[in-house]
Amino acid sequence: MSYAVSIEKMDKVLKELKKKYRVYAPIRFEKRGRYSDTDLIRYAEIDSVKDVVYNEKSDFSPKEVIHPITQTLFHFTEYEYRESQIDDKEILIFAHPCDINGIKRLDTIFLENGNNEDVYYKRLRDKVKFVLMECQEDWDTCFCISMGSNQTDDYSLAIKFGEDQLSVEVKDNEFEGFFASEEEIDFTYKFVTANQEEVNLPKIDDKEMLKKVYDLKMWEDYNARCKDCGACTSACVTCSCFTTSDVIYSENGRVGERRRVWASCQHEDFTEMAGGHSFRNTPADRMRFRTLHKVYDYKERFGEEHMCVGCGRCTDRCNQLISFSKTINKLTEEVNRLQKEVN
Amino acid sequence: MSENISLPKPYKITDIIKETEIEYTFRVEADLEVEHGQFFQISLPKVGEAPISISGIGDNWLEFTIRKVGKVTNEVFELEVGENLFMRGPYGSSFPINEYKDKDLVVIAGGTGVSPVRSTLKYFYENSDSIKSLYLIAGFKDEDSILFEEDLEKFKSEFNTIYTLDKEKIDGFEVGFVTDHIAKVPFDSFENYNVIIVGPPVMMDAAAKEVLKNGVVEEKIWVSFERKMSCAIGKCGHCKIDETYVCLEGPVFNYTKAKDLLD
Numbered sequence: 117m118s119y120a121v122s123i124e125k126m127d128k129v130l131k132e133l134k135k136k137y138r139v140y141a142p143i144r145f146e147k148r149g150r151y152s153d154t155d156l157i158r159y160a161e162i163d164s165v166k167d168v169v170y171n172e173k174s175d176f177s178p179k180e181v182i183h184p185i186t187q188t189l190f191h192f193t194e195y196e197y198r199e200s201q202i203d204d205k206e207i208l209i210f211a212h213p214c215d216i217n218g219i220k221r222l223d224t225i226f227l228e229n230g231n232n233e234d235v236y237y238k239r240l241r242d243k244v245k246f247v248l249m250e251c252q253e254d255w256d257t258c259f260c261i262s263m264g265s266n267q268t269d270d271y272s273l274a275i276k277f278g279e280d281q282l283s284v285e286v287k288d289n290e291f292e293g294f295f296a297s298e299e300e301i302d303f304t305y306k307f308v309t310a311n312q313e314e315v316n317l318p319k320i321d322d323k324e325m326l327k328k329v330y331d332l333k334m335w336e337d338y339n340a341r342c343k344d345c346g347a348c349t350s351a352c353v354t355c356s357c358f359t360t361s362d363v364i365y366s367e368n369g370r371v372g373e374r375r376r377v378w379a380s381c382q383h384e385d386f387t388e389m390a391g392g393h394s395f396r397n398t399p400a401d402r403m404r405f406r407t408l409h410k411v412y413d414y415k416e417r418f419g420e421e422h423m424c425v426g427c428g429r430c431t432d433r434c435n436q437l438i439s440f441s442k443t444i445n446k447l448t449e450e451v452n453r454l455q456k457e458v459n
Numbered sequence: 460m461s462e463n464i465s466l467p468k469p470y471k472i473t474d475i476i477k478e479t480e481i482e483y484t485f486r487v488e489a490d491l492e493v494e495h496g497q498f499f500q501i502s503l504p505k506v507g508e509a510p511i512s513i514s515g516i517g518d519n520w521l522e523f524t525i526r527k528v529g530k531v532t533n534e535v536f537e538l539e540v541g542e543n544l545f546m547r548g549p550y551g552s553s554f555p556i557n558e559y560k561d562k563d564l565v566v567i568a569g570g571t572g573v574s575p576v577r578s579t580l581k582y583f584y585e586n587s588d589s590i591k592s593l594y595l596i597a598g599f600k601d602e603d604s605i606l607f608e609e610d611l612e613k614f615k616s617e618f619n620t621i622y623t624l625d626k627e628k629i630d631g632f633e634v635g636f637v638t639d640h641i642a643k644v645p646f647d648s649f650e651n652y653n654v655i656i657v658g659p660p661v662m663m664d665a666a667a668k669e670v671l672k673n674g675v676v677e678e679k680i681w682v683s684f685e686r687k688m689s690c691a692i693g694k695c696g697h698c699k700i701d702e703t704y705v706c707l708e709g710p711v712f713n714y715t716k717a718k719d720l721l722d
Contacts, residue, residue, distance in 0.1 A: 189465065192504035197467050197545070230693025230707045235463045237694075323719045326701070330721060357696030359689045362507050372505055379689070379697070386697060387722070389687045390509060390529025393659075395722035408701065417702035 118285040118303035119295045126165045126282055129294045133208060134163075140181050141210035141247075142174035143167045149175075150435075159209075168210055170277040173255045177353035177429060178209050182240045183222060183378075185350075189236060189360065190374045199235070200373070207243040210275075213307060214258070214427040216246050217265035218353030221414070221423050225356045228418075236376065245288065248274040251308045257428030259441050260308060262315035265425035267307045274305035315426065315441045318451040320412055328454050329408070334446055335400035341436045342399035346380030348430035348440070349406070354423050357381060381406055403443075411444055464692060467502035469543035473520065478606045482571070483536060484514060484524045487544050493521065495556055495579040496683060496711040499548030500691045501525075506534040510688045512575035512710070513549065516582075524574040524606065550691045552711045554579050554655065554681060563649040565594045567637050567666050569658025573597055573606050575683045575710070576657045581610065584617050591652075593618040594644045598637035598658075601627050637662065641669045657683045667714060680714035 121129075133139060141162045148156040157169050158176040190197040211219075219241075226237035248271035251258075260266040272288030283303040286292050320326050349355040359379040364372035379386060382402050388394040396402050414423035430440045470487035477483055493516055501523070502508045509531040515522030523544075527536050538544060556579065564583065568576050583590045595618045599605045602624065614620055621640045623633040633640060637658070646652070654675055656666045663682050670680060686705045689695035698705035700720045712720070 190467075194504055195469070195543070197502075197504065199463050199466065225696075226694055230704065232464055232692050234692075234694050235465075326719075327721070356694070359695065359697070360507060362505050364505050370505070374504075374507075379695070381696065387687050389685065390532055391526070395686075401722070409699070413702040 117292065117295070118283060118301050119298035120301045120303075121282045121284050121295060121298050123165060123280055123282065125298065126284075130162070130165060132294065137206045137208040137245075139208045139210075140178060141165075141168040142170075142178075144169050162210075165282070168249075168277070170210075170249050170275075171252050173258075173427075173429070173432065175429070175433065176351055177218060177427065178211050178215050179219065179222060179353050179355075181207060181209055182219065182244060183226070183237060183356060183358075184376075185378050187236060187376045188373045189376050192362075192372060192374060194370045197374070202239060205243070206245070207240065208245050208247060208272075210247045210249050212249050212251055212427075213268045214260045214263075214265050214425045215353050216248065216268045216270055217260075218425045218427065219244075220270070221354040221421075221425065222356050224418055245272040246270060247272065248305060250274070250276040250305055252277070254308055254311050255428065256312055257431040257439070257441065258308070258311050259313040259315045259426035259428060261311045261426070262313075262317070262441075263422060263424055263426035265421075266309075276303065276305070311426075313428070313441050315444050316448040317411055317422065317444065318448040319455070320451060325451065325454060325458075326412075329447070329451060330404065332404075332447075332450050334450055335404045337400075338403040338438070339398055339400045341438055342382070342403055343436055344382050344384055344399055344402070345435065346382045347433040347435060348438075349380040349382055350378060351429035351433040353427055353429070354410070354425060355380070357386075381409070407440075407443055407447060410440075411447075465547060465690065467500075467508075467545040467547045469545055470521075472538055472540050472542055472544050475538075475540055478524060478608075479604055481527045482524060482604075482606060483527075484522050485535065485538070485544060486515070486517075486520050486522045487546075488519060489521045490519045491521070491549065493549040494553030495582060496554040496575055497549040497551050498575075498691070498710060499523065499546045500550065500688070501531060501535065502545045502547055503531055503534050504545065506531050508689065510550075510686075510691055510706070512683070514574040514577045516578045522578075524571070524577070526571055548691070551706055552709055554683075554711055556582065559583075559653050560589045561591060563592045563594070563652035564590055565596075565644050565646075565652065565654040565670075567596045567641065567654065567656045567658075567670075569598045569637050569662040569666075570600060570604065571606070572658030572662070572683070576655055577607060577610065579655070580614060580618075584610075584614060587617045592649075594621075595619070596621045596623070596637045596640050596644070598623045598625070598662075600625050602629055602632075636665070638665045638669045641666065641673060644673070646670075646673050646675060653679050653681060655681045655683075660685075667718075677714045677718065680717075682712055682714060682717045683710045684712065684717070684720070685710065 188200040226234040274285040276283040410424035474486040514524040686698035
């Protein structure tokens, strides 16, 4: 069923929902942007649907709700580790289709890879329901259609935002009661059907071709361009890598906690082992690694889909103006050229 | 709620053997099913975690030979007999011992690379009837960095051994890299055999090339990789090479797979 819902009514619903749910949506942090006089849009808990930024792309993805930047894993003394606890609140996340698909990629890593479930991810993920937000425009760096991630059926509510009214599709019976007295309308969520940006994906058929891809000159361009900052990986909804960090309390140095913190394959120390040996020692190597993970080897491993969902945030965030869609297209051109040489 | 497999557990240290100035073997009480070549994630409160290969397997104990090179391993060296070593594991793939039985086996190990293969060597030392012959080439940088001296001495009685130091000449040791001695192995006389190569990446590369030159086929070569790992269970991403996670499919790989694992 779909309903026309006023902002005021939706805020009343939100107030009710917040008794059971933490409700996260992209909201505006004024003057907190990267450059002076710019805003930052990122996920946080909301008190009013008026705060939801639905007509601009958020700088960061909703992944931090389920895979936080910093997360306590264990509390420890010198004699024992005790698993950290969380409260029982459920989670509702306002998200566009690409991000919901992106979180499916995280599910693959955290809940399937290695045939084991990460308890810290699972305990948050199991609580999550999605409120799908209609994309009212195709932003200039989006390429969800090329990645097949412009659609999803994993949502409880679907919303089209208007100036003073919302169109709400209720898919999950749990929420039907909140809207029963509202005006029924004929609303179906519309997925984006065209992007300005189009990406051609590389076809790397075998390890021989992969070796040639490793040796491509194109990667060397990034030695000068990429500054190893990792902004791309922190903005990416599908980047899941982390490291752990132990923190000790100043009052009692034998007691503390082990935390999980985001890590980036673009940082030089990502592969560095005790003793100093490391792999992929240039920005070119690391750019190749990230690119191939997103549009080649994740699919090689898991079979169904590429890791990248085409949200374009890595492009938006790169302070060296590296466009990921252009990188993929360049790679595909090169692979096609190599393919011709073989034939 | 599913079991938290990243929860470290305490293992009591029963012995600490000083191998070199910077490498100690820690024996802990452990009654676990482990396989030769697997590893544990050593996990010290306050300091953190690091993957360490199992260097010895007993009835109710395990040994880990640890080099003092980083913040985690420095802290391990502060531990004493009777204290607990927190760990989680075992993780990863192992050397296919059954496939090696009743055939000839060549083990080429360099430096700390002897650790992951030591329990395999000990197994065939104690069960020497189950293997046709074992050729061991073990190389170290210099006299001060020789590991497992007692074992190396014992192995001489059951295996064909070549021990070598990079540059120094001392009794019982040849001079040169392990690769310089590979041609001495009579590969031609073997009917069916396997080759294990473990050591620093450059040494494994060079040794693999050398054995291939001696007519060994890729399928018979086994290597063990070392990578940074935060989780050891396929989540943290540090050890990934293309679609392969070293913590899950490795650390032991057949060369047919390993040769394509490029960083």
